[in-house]
Amino acid sequence: MAQKCELCGKGPQFGNNISHAHNTTRRRWNVNLQSVKAKAEGGSKRIRVCASCIKSGKIVKG
Template identity: 45%
Template sequence: MARRCELTGKGVMTGNTVSHAVNKTRRRFLPNLVNVTLLSDALNRPVKLRVSAAALRSVEHRGGLDAFLLKQDDADLSPLALGIKKEVRAVLAS
């Protein structure tokens, strides 16, 4: 399973661990991913996603999962999230 947020696309970053003697060693910065179940108001069902903690705050700030997905760029979303976004659009259009 990739270490990537399904809603924002946030992934692993790399950098250096710098010691007191200024020795540089490569390291990885991992995103804070959590498995959550979010409720979709349009679909009337829960959706399981692996998202970052920052994305959870963004979902709440934008007013729920449906509003977040409709506003988010398709390039950042995972294939699962894209499918959910398509379902939400279909339900809201009808």
């Protein structure tokens, strides 16, 4: 399952871990995805959306 919000399309971001000796290794920041039962066309459907979409009221729980 992809780490992507089904509503806004927000995905993981990438960057570096930097140690005290300035060694760099790649890392990623994942999206805070929640599985929510939301109202869709006709009925309710379980979708994976990010927490910022839930907080901003972009979905209607149902």
